[in-house]
Amino acid sequence: MVGDQLSERILEQVRRRREEAKIVDVDEERVKLVTFTLGGNHYAFPGADIKEILPLMKIAYVPGTPESILGIINVRGDIESVLSGCRVLGLPLSEPTSRSRIVIAESNGVRSGILVDSVEDVSDFPSSSIQPPIPTLDTSIRDYVTGEMSQSGKTTTVLSVERILNGIIPR
Amino acid sequence: MTEERGYENTRDSEWVEAIRVLVFQFEGIRMGIDVEQIAGMLDPRDRAVDELSVSSFHEKLSFRNGPSAYVAPMVLLVKDEEGRHGVLIDQPQDIISIKIDSIRPLPPLVEASRESPAVWGVALMEEDMVLLVDLLFG
Secondary structure, three states, X not given: OHHHHHHHHHHHHXXXXXXXXXXXXXXXXXXXXXXXXXXXXXXXXXXXXXXXXXXXXXXXXXXXXXXXXXXXXXXXXXXXXXXXXXXXXXXXXXXXXXXXXXXXXXXXXXXXXXXXXXEEEEEEEEHHHEEOOOOOOOHHHHOOEEEEEEEOOEEEEEEOHHHHHHHHOOO | OOOOOHHHHHXXXXXXXXXXXXXXXXXXXXXXXEHHHEEEEXXXXXXXXXXXXXXXXXXXXXXXXXXXXXXXXXXEEEOOOOOOEEEEEEOEXXXXXXXXXXXXXXXXXXXXXXXXXXXXXXXXXXXXXXXXXXXXXX
């Protein structure tokens, strides 16, 4: 009998916790993020700024462009630029693999592809899970970071598409 | 664009449906130059080249790394007022007609950040792209 009461109490506690979790999930604002990797690190873009995710394709170099611009691609008759995610963030260049992807990003009317090592997921996350960036961030990426997220022991750095694209345009 | 690029003066009075372009291969990229800008093509060993001021294509267009060696070089004689300028290109392939409808502008980030306006557009050729170059710029 004592064992039954204990198990019932435990089950009741489990049910209550699950109900509380549901209430939190419904009320809390969520943000869609596209998570990807570069140089072994995890990053994310706001999902609203990502228009398309493409497999790696032939990129035609355009002479006279900055090193961060790898070149251009033909996407169903439209010509898109492609940035090197590694070069933008000051990381060593990665060798392209079958997992490499070109993420077509757009913000404030400026649009470009960004080459990343892999796209991990497109998911909704609670806004509260994104914390402000640490003040000791590396200067090479500090201007592009809007937040950080920790999940399952890994840190994902949230980046601003607008700041990255504007950073390419000479002042 | 027509008025900025003087070589199209001959077409002011007509609607251009297509342009004829000399296509050549450079660093694995297909490049194209309107034949209206070309007065002729010479073998670099031709003595007439000695009379010209010749620049190499990779320097003229600010390629990041110049080619280690030109595979099949030829000197294009540029059709300018002086008639004494040449550009050393590599692997000329063919003269083709490119429909205006298949030409696309460069993407905004490329347009805004490039050092030289010499590359002015992109021609879509089925699965391939040809970068269109204006020899009279840069």
